[in-house]
Amino acid sequence: MEKLKSAVPEALKQEIWKSTPTELPSTCSSLLDFFHHLPQFHQMVKDLTDPAMALCCKDQSAALEAKLKGNECFSKGDYPNALLSYSQALRHAPVDIDDMEKNPVAVLYVNRASALQKMGLLLECLRDCSRALRVSPHYAKAWFRRGKANISLGKFEDAIRDLNISLKAEISSSGKRQIEAELNIALDKNKGMGSSGKKRNQNLSEVPDEPDQVKLRCLFKKTKGRGMFCVDDVSEASLVHKEDPYAALVILLSQIQVNSMAVVRVQAPEVRGPVYEPGNALTSSLEQVKVGQAVYVAGSLFNHSCRPNIHAYFLSRTLYVQATEYILAGSELELSYGPQVGQWDCKYRQQLLGDRYSFTCQCTGCSELNVSDLVINAYRCTKPNCLGVILDSTIARYEKQKLKLLLDAPAVYSSSLHKQIEKLKGANINEVARCIFQSDYKLEPQNCLVCGSYRDLEASCAATSQVDSCCKRLQDAIASNEVPNNILQDALRCTDLLRTILHPFNKRIAEVEDNLSQAFCLVGELQAALDHCKASIQILENLYDPNHIAIGNELIKLASLQISVGDSAASDSMSKITTIFSRYYGSHADDIYPFLRHLKASQDVDKRVAFHPVESSKN
Numbered sequence: 001m002e003k004l005k006s007a008v009p010e011a012l013k014q015e016i017w018k019s020t021p022t023e024l025p026s027t028c029s030s031l032l033d034f035f036h037h038l039p040q041f042h043q044m045v046k047d048l049t050d051p052a053m054a055l056c057c058k059d060q061s062a063a064l065e066a067k068l069k070g071n072e073c074f075s076k077g078d079y080p081n082a083l084l085s086y087s088q089a090l091r092h093a094p095v096d097i098d099d100m101e102k103n104p105v106a107v108l109y110v111n112r113a114s115a116l117q118k119m120g121l122l123l124e125c126l127r128d129c130s131r132a133l134r135v136s137p138h139y140a141k142a143w144f145r146r147g148k149a150n151i152s153l154g155k156f157e158d159a160i161r162d163l164n165i166s167l168k169a170e171i172s173s174s175g176k177r178q179i180e181a182e183l184n185i186a187l188d189k190n191k192g193m194g195s196s197g198k199k200r201n202q203n204l205s206e207v208p209d210e211p212d213q214v215k216l217r218c219l220f221k222k223t224k225g226r227g228m229f230c231v232d233d234v235s236e237a238s239l240v241h242k243e244d245p246y247a248a249l250v251i252l253l254s255q256i257q258v259n260s261m262a263v264v265r266v267q268a269p270e271v272r273g274p275v276y277e278p279g280n281a282l283t284s285s286l287e288q289v290k291v292g293q294a295v296y297v298a299g300s301l302f303n304h305s306c307r308p309n310i311h312a313y314f315l316s317r318t319l320y321v322q323a324t325e326y327i328l329a330g331s332e333l334e335l336s337y338g339p340q341v342g343q344w345d346c347k348y349r350q351q352l353l354g355d356r357y358s359f360t361c362q363c364t365g366c367s368e369l370n371v372s373d374l375v376i377n378a379y380r381c382t383k384p385n386c387l388g389v390i391l392d393s394t395i396a397r398y399e400k401q402k403l404k405l406l407l408d409a410p411a412v413y414s415s416s417l418h419k420q421i422e423k424l425k426g427a428n429i430n431e432v433a434r435c436i437f438q439s440d441y442k443l444e445p446q447n448c449l450v451c452g453s454y455r456d457l458e459a460s461c462a463a464t465s466q467v468d469s470c471c472k473r474l475q476d477a478i479a480s481n482e483v484p485n486n487i488l489q490d491a492l493r494c495t496d497l498l499r500t501i502l503h504p505f506n507k508r509i510a511e512v513e514d515n516l517s518q519a520f521c522l523v524g525e526l527q528a529a530l531d532h533c534k535a536s537i538q539i540l541e542n543l544y545d546p547n548h549i550a551i552g553n554e555l556i557k558l559a560s561l562q563i564s565v566g567d568s569a570a571s572d573s574m575s576k577i578t579t580i581f582s583r584y585y586g587s588h589a590d591d592i593y594p595f596l597r598h599l600k601a602s603q604d605v606d607k608r609v610a611f612h613p614v615e616s617s618k619n
């Protein structure tokens, strides 16, 4: 592949790199044309398709080795590595060997589907089951796994169909018993939904998921190259763009640096049972995992911003782009390639984008002052009751750079400066803002930006690094699912100490509060878990927009705990969650986060219990 890539003339690479979405098919054809005349290309295709010595090396023993490694990871609960090993095994496994209806490829797909299901990637799980069934249509386990995934997705009628087929295909009596148990669950849940539930589900899938006639235009900007702009105003939470990957020469194109996108999915937690039952509250974070890489003709032209106004998500490999705020006509539509304001400070975001994508970010988050970047890693003022911020020298340097940019642009200076002051003023630290703009634009490190008090940052750093080891012990205890009381008490003391050193909006305090919430949940003290979860969210709301998806993710934990303790505030959290998730995922929120559906169902049961307490206690 490397040899092939280096054979492509620089001019052709440039032509593809610079092409607009409409030109991409023709520049790709030029590439295909070039390869057609290249003997190495034909050799590679021959090698790839030769079953004996294929480049992807069909090799039964290598496939078996990778499969066993996958099984070992799976049994240890290391599902991401099990997924990797099964994928590796699939690359080696020969397709044409059948062992009593159990084709090794089908078995591997089902194993991978199990890992995907454990990771909460239900749509990918469903897809792998269907792939297994295309290879071995009578494979009972594939029907069974697909049935289970359909139950988790709330598609009970599909689940009943799959499980009935599985039951017919299964020969062992223990296997049959296992399928019957799942079938009963699917039948019960389907009955429980009643006709209104079924109708609701049907209506949901009928919601048109086509972009709302949003016209996009590709324009060139000196700072970021091509980017996508909207022609008219776009309302919040509307679908801006939908696109399938560009299939032709995808791998080669992405290898020679034509823009490609990582296809990601949310790794949801395993759903154990109703949230209101002990031990089922969700307090761990939802993670994103990469499930592929693809080229999207227009999708790949959206530039990055650390303060994005659109959000991209994938259903299978189809890309959906949703507006997360009201966007004025002619504005650039920007998504985040990963880092965002509120998540990390400006310095770290810039480093990450530079290392991963080799560009210096020119977005508004990195060029305009914002409260989040000022406080996210700041220290507390040493003067009692002063909310002022103390910055270390690196952060101060980045923030000064933003001020310089502002001052060097006289044409926009006054309006932009005014806008930035207004934003900072509205943020509860107006004193900080006033001081920055009235102190000859000085952002002196080590001194409070409000009252000028000095903090010895060397001593403060030494104190917080002691706290780090205490927090690490707490995290290790959480990972092992066992939190001894002494570790919990130490962590509480360390959090108090941290609050005396760091600014009250510093993200590290939010992280420790989040850990404490998880720890208290593990030891069964749900009210304490709830209080620490709230404390963490209160800090995050100063760093992110309150309708940001990061807040939505934290509210899921809060709602889950509120339902567990029977707190009526759960319904308020649930309605905020619904608003945020539909803003980011439109009508697909429940499919992408099946836990949401589960949470809503638990909340509904909770409501029923509250409404008919006597009746429910009989059951």
Ligand SMILES: C[S@@+](CC[C@H](N)C(=O)[O-])C[C@H]1O[C@@H](n2cnc3c(N)ncnc32)[C@H](O)[C@@H]1O
Pocket: 017, 223, 224, 225, 226, 227, 259, 260, 300, 301, 302, 303, 304, 305, 357, 358, 359, 360, 361, 362, 363
């Ligand atoms: C996926 S492409 C987006 C389309 C690209 N602008 C083009 O002309 O092909 C990503 C590249 O766009 C540029 N880019 C995107 N976002 C940027 C940003 N915030 N600041 C600077 N450059 C950016 C960088 O060169 C980056 O490698």
